[in-house]
Amino acid sequence: MILCADIGGSFIDFAVVSPDGRVAHRQAEPTPIHDIRAFADILTKLCAPWPDVALHIAIAGVENPETGVVHAANIPCLANAPLTSLLQERTQRKVLIANDADCFALAEARFGVARGHKNVFGVILGTGVGGGLVIDGRLVRGLGGVTGEWGHGPFIIPPPATPPGLDLSGVIPSFRCGCGQTGCLDTIAGARALERLHLWAGGSAATSREILTQWESGEPEAGRTMDIYLAYLGSALALVVNTTGATIIPVGGGLGGSAALIAAIDRGVRQKILVQCDAPLVVQAVLGRDAGLLGAACLECESERR
Ligand SMILES: [Zn+2]
Structure with a gap:
């Protein structure tokens, strides 16, 4: 134990x-x-x-x-x-x-919805965007201990110089991110970021949960926001799938609780990846609040493995 x-x-x-x-x-x-x-x-x-x-x-x-x-x-x-x-x-x-996002991915790979998959990219859609990569049942750790941080790195960037005659007024702004960059996916895809995006897109002040509920009931304001949200999120995640070869993407975190959202993300991602995939790729995680503990239990000492 x-x-x-x-x-x-x-x-x-x-x-x-x-x-x-x-x-x-x-x-x-x-x-x-x-x-x-x-x-x-x-x-x-x-x-x-x-x-x-x-x-x-x-x-x-x-x-x-x-x-x-x-x-x-x-x-x-x-x-x-x-x-x-x-x-x-x-x-x-x-x-x-x-x-903790790495532990989440490891737990879903060993004990959860991603059991039996070789390449697993676990995603946290909560206050912010996080993730972890597990290959052959082992956590992948990169430079400085960082892997799976698909929410960071400038993603929505204005061109270095606006070409004459090009109207960029409707282009989504590059919000400043907590990591120090601007235009990271985290600035539009986390729960607080979704609320800000909704305001930017002309919606009324609402919590992320309210926006999702309104979207699910077909409310047009929320629909407009979620079209933008899903387009960016799906593009980023398609890039992740094409890069890592993940065959399943369990999603946890507060926003991951919406089955309709996960299904919509899944449809968007499968439309954008290089390979045609008929089975769901993006799925709801199943371990809930046990995921961090279960993933931690699976950590092995990297130095002992070498
Ligand atoms: Zn960032």
Whole structure:
């Protein structure tokens, strides 16, 4: 068994996970986001009843495998912290850490809707856009620990110079992204971004959930917004499929709860990829809030594999 913690900006979700994916002794604690000592204390307390059992962590952040430094925007006390070594020392056990979207992808590949697929690209459509890539059951980790971040990188960009006579007034603006770039997919495809897009497209102020409900009932304002949303999201995801060879894309996160949205994304993606594919590619994830813990349980030590 493995001790697993799914750590977000609000809560630390903790459980003991068995190799076949059974979750036991589940408990939650508020995340001390401003005090790294309190942060380590809570994990030490949670682990204490199981001495010498490894702790695997899914975190809303990224650990740089070269430096061991973690960057987690919603947990400021971890800034520049060598978290793995710190927690190994404090909890007196082996600790492995991975991004929560990566753990989500790994969990859906091993235990969820993507079981049996060789190439899995897991997508989080929540407040922002995230993802993780699993090939042959193994998490792929790239430069600086980053993989699967299909929501980032300038995507909606104006031409370097507007050619004379070309009217760009109706072109979607390049919104500034939290990553420092402008025009990332994340600036139109996350929940808050969808709400802003709706306003930009002439819609009334509404939550992402309301926009989806209005769209599903055929309301034209929401329909206009969702046409734009789906066009950009589908294009980006088609590029992901063509690049990674993913044969299934489980979608989780708040927006992933809409079956109609997932079906519409799936239709758009299959129209845009190079290969004709008759079976659904983009599907709803099935593991819900267990995904982070289950994925963390599947983390293996990369150094041991080499
Ligand atoms: Zn970005």
